[in-house]
Amino acid sequence: MNSFYIIDGHCDTIGLIADHSLDQFRNGKCHITIDGLRSGKVGLQFFAAFVGPKSSHPCLQRGLKLINSYYTMLEAFAGTFIAVLRPDDIDLAVRQGMIGSMLTVEGGDILEGEIVNLQILYRLGVRAMTLTWNHRNEIADGVLENRSKGGLSVFGHEVIREMNQLGMLIDVSHISEEGFYDVIEASSKPIAATHSNAWSVRPHPRNLKDEQITLLADKGGVIGINFYPVFLSDRKAGLYDIIRHIEHIAGLAGIDVIGFGSDFDGIEETPEEVNGPQAFEKIINALLKLNYKEEDVLKIAYKNYTRLLRDVLKN
Numbered sequence: 206m207n208s209f210y211i212i213d214g215h216c217d218t219i220g221l222i223a224d225h226s227l228d229q230f231r232n233g234k235c236h237i238t239i240d241g242l243r244s245g246k247v248g249l250q251f252f253a254a255f256v257g258p259k260s261s262h263p264c265l266q267r268g269l270k271l272i273n274s275y276y277t278m279l280e281a282f283a284g285t286f287i288a289v290l291r292p293d294d295i296d297l298a299v300r301q302g303m304i305g306s307m308l309t310v311e312g313g314d315i316l317e318g319e320i321v322n323l324q325i326l327y328r329l330g331v332r333a334m335t336l337t338w339n340h341r342n343e344i345a346d347g348v349l350e351n352r353s354k355g356g357l358s359v360f361g362h363e364v365i366r367e368m369n370q371l372g373m374l375i376d377v378s379h380i381s382e383e384g385f386y387d388v389i390e391a392s393s394k395p396i397a398a399t400h401s402n403a404w405s406v407r408p409h410p411r412n413l414k415d416e417q418i419t420l421l422a423d424k425g426g427v428i429g430i431n432f433y434p435v436f437l438s439d440r441k442a443g444l445y446d447i448i449r450h451i452e453h454i455a456g457l458a459g460i461d462v463i464g465f466g467s468d469f470d471g472i473e474e475t476p477e478e479v480n481g482p483q484a485f486e487k488i489i490n491a492l493l494k495l496n497y498k499e500e501d502v503l504k505i506a507y508k509n510y511t512r513l514l515r516d517v518l519k520n
């Protein structure tokens with residue numbers, strides 16, 4: 206196959222760095238390691254600052270601590286990572302044999318209801334935000350707190366407008382169904398579900414219904430296949446469960462909507478044979494063995510994500 210690289214739309218590694226130490230990452234104690242990224246041919250890794258439920262701590266403060274850990278990591282591995290702030294930075298990283306890193310936030314709770322905080326986060330290098338985690342926040346309901354059927358709030362609509370304007374990728378993983386449909390309608394740009402799977406393959410509140418997948422695809426967005434075994438299967442999950450979700454989504458909505466969103470370092474277990482980014486090549490080879498066209502495999506590996514980032518981010 207032609208030369209390729211991988212874009213992985215979600216991991217929680219900087220949370221481990223913030224709560225333990227950089228040595229945790231340096232010494233290979235995380236799912237994501239430099240060697241793993243290199244042998245898995247990862248060209249761009251999204252690093253999420255997961256702020257968590259607001260009951261446990263002030264969210265903005267927590268988010269800033271995580272963002273600080275992200276930059277500590279970049280400084281410590283200055284010859285390894287290139288921070289991606291605009292689409293051209295991805296090509297730059299790949300051309301120079303470096304790994305692109307993109308800072309994202311998981312949980313719009315970080316805004317604490319203030320739109321100015323979104324602008325500040327953009328200036329700090331954040332280029333994507335997951336609107337909610339599992340619970341309700343100022344923007345919308347999450348998948349586990351949706352009894353009131355609450356979609357986007359007035360503030361939520363304001364956030365969508367501002368993210369469109371700034372050139373920040375909107376991530377709908379974790380949001381309630383009502384919130385999802387509101388975002389599809391409100392956003393002038395394509396969106397991502399950076400780490401979500403197909404409900405029809407594995408019925409779980411975190412997975413997307415067929416109608417959601419179709420709408421997201423029609424809008425030109427990307428769904429990153431999540432490797433968390435619980436979202437993949439109701440039995441012991443392995444590499445072929447990742448393929449099953451890809452197969453379903455491809456059959457339903459086409460190849461152009463599929464990407465990866467491993468959730469490494471945010472999940473307590475990994476599927477058999479897929480214990481870190483070094484396993485990406487196995488997934489690619491499995492797709493080629495199933496007679497997926499080379500061009501389609503390249504789309505899943507990185508081309509769908511680069512198309513989306515070109516559509517959304519400013520250069």
Ligand SMILES: [Zn+2]
Pocket residue numbers: 311378379400471
């Ligand atoms: Zn998540």
